[in-house]
Amino acid sequence: MLSGSCSFNLWKVVVDWDEATVHRVRFLKTADAGSVPVQFTKFLAGKGTDFYPLTSSALLGDSVYARIYREVSKIPYGKTKTYAEIAEAAGTHARVVGNAMSRNPTPLIIPCHRVVGTDGLGGFSPDIEIKKALLAMEKKIVKLQK
DNA sequence: GACACATTTTGGA
């Protein structure tokens, strides 16, 4: 398995991946050098809006989690959905969706930052600032593309 | 096997 990192604001984005499958993505303050798929560097620079043809190993399988992750990955660039909407689509409950996002093995690929609370931003790990920055960037890019 | 969770919704005061 390959491993590498790139930067987003003050954070390092560490990616563990194979050819076209991403196994794990983490946000760390420091990271070792290494290469990441070009989709990551483009996306984080605001020059790409998806990770095609990359997929996440979290999307595989038929557990409730996998269904939730598939629903989340359908959210279009620059849009958001609520925990309740995801829960309904996946046939489960909002609490479970929150748990799934919290344990999301591959942020960015599964755009957990696009999942918000009914009446607020929701949460994000390890830092809500990352979620806010990603959403702000996506909104900006969408606006520029118009 | 119990408990913790990035929530939401509903019922009672």
Next chain:
DNA sequence: TCCAAAATGTGTC
């Protein structure tokens, strides 16, 4: 209108 508690599935201890 606001507060409190239940619902619910998975991973970790």
